[in-house]
Amino acid sequence: MASVQIHDVRKSFGGFEVLHGVSVPIEDGAFVVLVGPSGCGKSTLLRMLAGLEKITSGTISIGDRVVNDVQPKERDIAMVFQNYALYPHMTVAQNMGFSLKLRGAEKSEIDTKVNRAADILDLRRLLDRYPRQLSGGQRQRVAMGRAIVRDPQVFLFDEPLSNLDAKLRVAMRAEIKELHQRLKTTTVYVTHDQIEAMTMADKIVVMQDGIVEQMGSPLDLYDHPDNKFVAGFIGSPAMNFLEGTLKVNGGEPWVETASGARLPVASAPAASNGKAVIYGIRPEHLEFADDGIEAEIIVVEPTGSETQIVARIGTQDIIAIFRDRRHVEPGDKVHLRPRASVAHLFDKDTGKRI
Template identity: 60%
Template sequence: MASVTIRNAVKSYGAMQVLHGVSLEAHDGEFVVLVGPSGCGKSTLLRMIAGLETITDGQIAIGERVVNELEPKERDIAMVFQSYALYPHMTVRDNMAFSLKLSRRSKAEIAVEVNRAAEILALAPLLERYPRQLSGGQRQRVAMGRAIVRNPAVFLFDEPLSNLDAKLRVQMRGEIKSLHARLNSTMIYVTHDQMEAMTMADRIVVMRSGKIEQIGTPLDIYDNPANSFVASFIGSPSMNLIEGTVEDRGAQVVLRDRAGVEWTLPARARAHIGRDVTLGVRPEHVAITEGASNARIDNIEPTGADTHVQVDVGSNIVTLVRHERLDLPVGAEISVRNDPDRSMLFCPSSGERLT
């Protein structure tokens, strides 16, 4: 076990810089998830930790040891790839034993380690099979088994669940979490799926365009996003973002959007009266209320437990989530309002959080 410390890591390919001075510390035993849209540099950062990419500038340390110049095998890490990267010509047992054979461990020792990992991952009946004879989920487990046998200081996961179907993904999510609880190793996990990030992470690192936008616990990031990008990226359905001007209505402060619809703001928004802002409201903080209609239902998506409703409010499409069945037709006129205490304001140009 070891911490991973990244100090001002820069990665350039020729003249193109893809990581712009990233700093991050994954504590000993922590499960850190790097999340962000495609091309944000999260996989590159992970590969730099693994030693598969060189570090243009800055420093990466695993434990007390700076690993910039070390080969992957010298870093005491294991990595699980998106494509599993199992050796197709080797059985599950040989796949898992390969690294131990290379480190010249005795046959008895290898057998003990492989059997231990196989037991943890319920792979024992599959040890003599070839990767082509396994299902996607089983292959994924073998890839994890290959990582476990090495007993590394740090586990790295590069979008390991992307090739699995939805049900299996949820199952494997649970398995990786319980593996973490069992091994208590430092794990760094890359995904573009914010749901994976929310459900698995001790801390989430949200990245965009080669920079870290925010680091925090899943609920902290959900409740207090640092900017409108994080706010809209984390959470499904996404946060509603409505542009308008903050206006004073005596006892109330409101946001008047481009179509003239007024949204109640928290009292702390008073500091921004007269300013153009972006209002952020999570779908579960928009309610259907009694009163004069101000919205028309555009689309209804029943998910079973919840109902997602898209409503047309002036010029904005606003999504709201009801934890119940909704007996309304598309096109119905309804009244919606936001919960002012749970509403946030962002700067429309920089995206930064204002309140």
Template identity: 65%
Template sequence: MASVSVTNVRKSYGHFEVLHGVDIDIEDGEFVILVGPSGCGKSTLLRMIAGLEEISGGDVAIGGRVVNDVEPKSRDIAMVFQSYALYPHMTVEANMGFSLRLAKAPKEETRQRVRDAAQILGLENLLDRYPRNLSGGQRQRVAMGRAIVRQPQVFLFDEPLSNLDAKLRVQMRSEIKQLHQRLRTTTIYVTHDQIEAMTMADRIVVMRDGYVEQIGSPLELYDRPANLFVAGFIGSPGMNLIRGKISSGGPLEFVADGGARLPLPAGLDVARGAEIVYGIRPENIAIGEGGIDAEVVVVEPTGAETLIVSRIGADDLVLALRERVSARAGGRLSLIPDLGRLHLFDGATGQRLR
């Protein structure tokens, strides 16, 4: 196992810069997920760590050793790709042990390491099968097993679950997390799915347009997003974000651009008339007497909770309620936001104010 350090790393294609001085320090044994929308640079950064892309500037170090000019095969890493990349003419056992045979490892050692990895992944009864006889989840386990047998210092995962159906993705998320807890190998994982990031990572790196927006634990990012982008990206359903201003006179309240007026915490230190964005997560809005009058637009029962899209003025607010409600489209509700969990952002910069 080893730490990974990314220091002021840049990547350019000609005059076009796609990574702008990225800094990330990953501790030995940590599970870190790079997340962000398509084109944000997360896969490019992973490939630079792997040695599959040249570094235009800065340094990548693995275990304290700068590896900018080290060949991928000499970095002591193992990578699991989105495509399984299994050899169709080889059995599961042969696929998993291929890298060891290339390295001319002793046959008995190769066999034992393959058997150990198969036991960890529940593949013991599939070692004689060919990839065509496996399900998608089984193929992904074989790809992971091929990485495990190498016993690398660092695992790199590039959107490994994106080819699986929704139910299997949930199962494989749990299996990858359990695998990390068992092996404690430093792991860097790329995904565009923030649910994967929230459920699996020790820390999350949120990226946008080649910049790091925020680094923190899943709950740190959820409870205290650094800016509007992180607030809108992390969480499903997403945070309600409404633009407006602080009232210029009278009681201290938020006046939305769409005309609605929402409460603010007592003693809030904010300038009158300031342009801000009012953020409240769907689960932090309750129904009760004397609240904000809202029209019900859509009701979406999901079983465990009910999602309600409501309208105040010209803005929509989404509620996530655990209790059963009898709301219908066109009806009225009285909404009470939990002001202790309110998020406020600067309307111009998008940076967190509260």
């Protein structure tokens, strides 16, 4: 186990810079998730950590050692690839033992380690099969087994669940998290799926266009997003954004939309009166009320545990989620009230939190 320090790392392909100075401290034993839309540079960062891509500038250290010029195999890391990258001509056991075989380990030692990893992942029955004979979830587990056998300082996961179907993904998510709790090996996990990030991470690093937008614990990011991008990216269904003007007039401040709706705000600096802002409210923070904003229901989507509705305020659509069952139908006029204490305000021009 080891901590990992990523310090002001940049990466250019040709003259094109894709990472613009990224710094991420990763504590020993932490589960860190790099998350962001495709093309944000998260996979590139992971591959640089693995040694598969050169570092243009900045430093990456694993433990106390700067690894910029250290060969991948000397870095003491193991990686799980998106397509698993299992060797098709080797059995499960051979796949898992390959790194030990290359290291020149004794056959008995290889067997012991492979069997131990197989027990952890419930792969004992499958040791003699070829990757072709395995299901997606089993392949995924073999790929993890290959990483475990090496007993590395750091595990790297590159979107390991995106090739699985939705149900299996949820199961494997829990399995990976449990594995981490058991082995306590420092883990860096890349995904574009914010739910994976929220459910698994100790620390989430949200990236966009080659920079880190925000990092912190999942709930921290959920409750206090630094900017509009993070606010919209974390949470599902996504946060509602309503444009309006901030009014601070002695008493309770509010945001007034173009259609005249008044959105309540807990507090705002007096100096920002009249500022053009974006009002962010999560779907679960809206409630029915007699004196709320007038809205027309467009779509009702019951899922059993909760009901999701799409409603129109003026010209903007918003999504609201209710856990109690209430009979509403498309076309109904209702009043919705945002909970002021959990509303977010963002500067319309910079997207920064106010």
